[in-house]
Amino acid sequence: MGTVSEVDAVNELTELTIREAGDLIAAGKVSSVELTSAILSQIDRTEAAVFAYASVMGEQAMEGARRADREIAARGGWRSPLHGIPVGIKDIIYATGAPTEAGSDVLKGFIPEWDATVVRRLKEAGAIIVGKTHTIEFAYGQSIPPTRNAWNTAHAPGGSSSGSGSAVAVRSAYGAIGTDGGGSIRNPAGFQGIVGLKPTCGRVSRYGVIPMSASLDHVGPMARTAEDCALMMNVIAGYDSCDQQSIDVPVPDYTADLDHGVDGLRLGLDRDYFYDAVNPEYLSRVEAAIAELENLGVTFVEVHIKELELVHGIFLNVIATDTSAYHRRLLRAKPEGYYPRTRVMLEFGELLFGTDYLIAQRARHVLRTAVKDTFTKHRLDGLIAPSAMNTAVAMSGEVSADLFAQPIRQSLANIVGLPAMSVPCGFANAGLPTGFEVYGRPFDETTVLRIGAAYQKVTEWHRASPAQARQAEASARQATAS
């Protein structure tokens, strides 16, 4: 721990968004070494409480920062708004120089010899990889990573991109990469008051990502603002022939429309599906966000998509079958290496019938058509929903025994491949973050990001920090005591 002034200086730097930090770097007002040092100091200060990182790549990050500063100082050496910016990578994504263990003893000590496409693209843009962030085992299991919620360490971080969510929230990374097979970017983003974008299926390469489900997995950005996610998308999006699911469509500038506002956009609300049984306090925050967007010119349309009742069954079948297929050999070779509940899920997936899998895949067409028809009929630009049914649960050390009893509503976006993004919209239940989620048209991340940016322009939720919250809480306690 440094002096008070040193700590203040670190705080000042770590509170910057990617856009702000990138602008300062480009203007020569701050160096990558300063930003990276600040982030590493913040990691030192916060890790004992939040456990966001599976491994920290301190020396490599500082070496990269020095190189970035030399490049930026050289004429024409500035590569992108991410040049010199420290980011975290979920520990299910290959990155050279550090272990990729996917939160599992099965992969203990495995160090990849090559970078995943998303990591390579970040490095080419000049980003500094500061460490690997914790994940739930293989992004699938029921293991409990050591990670804690940045806003209240007695509460869960959300998953499976748990560490990426906590690192961004606690300011120990400006941005992070997560993966999302059924809400795993958006869930921790919602629980930790940050923005998390699951792009359209095929938009961001998954090459070098340990797979869960080939047709449900997505890679995407997590950051404090929609604008920062747009900046990250400008770097990571694009066709990759190494990823069978990658789709070759032009990549727009995701920041181009961010200032265009949302006047005239139309968003659908399916209250029967997304809003049922949501905690009332949580729901009130989402309703307030909807009112805010309405003030900005969004038209809301009540819709009912009957086929959403298919989401749960399709998701369970596809994710369990795909993941068990990937782990088939490992499960037989190293069954003791898995966390027990992960092992149960893998065993369960092996017992599903091939005919069910084919039926589920065909039902995806039915669901996709129903969603498409609803968008067309009501001329929708998107759907809006709560990011979760409640704020983050308290960590009890145990998880529900009913592994598959509750539908994962967010998995709609994975099943039909739509882009979806969680945006922070306030706090409920004693200071825990809430969020709303926007589902967009395929490859229309631009509109989804625009909605998030417009909302964040008129709200300050993304400026709130866990440190400020703790200070306020301490002050309140002190006032009560005196």
Place this chain on the structure above:
Amino acid sequence: MVEITVDIVLQMAKAADLVIPEEDLEEVRSALSDYRIAFQPVEALDLTDVDPALIMDPRWVR
């Protein structure tokens, strides 16, 4: 709907050449039961005219 029992789980696992530890059996049984309920609306669909999502691309491009 057939009630999923631990015996059924054991038989299915045997057919899959999978050894499920004793301590996992009840949870696997419970997961299968939950799954069967969740899958009912999917099974009820008429999918006669719906092609599978899995498309074989015969081109030698990758």
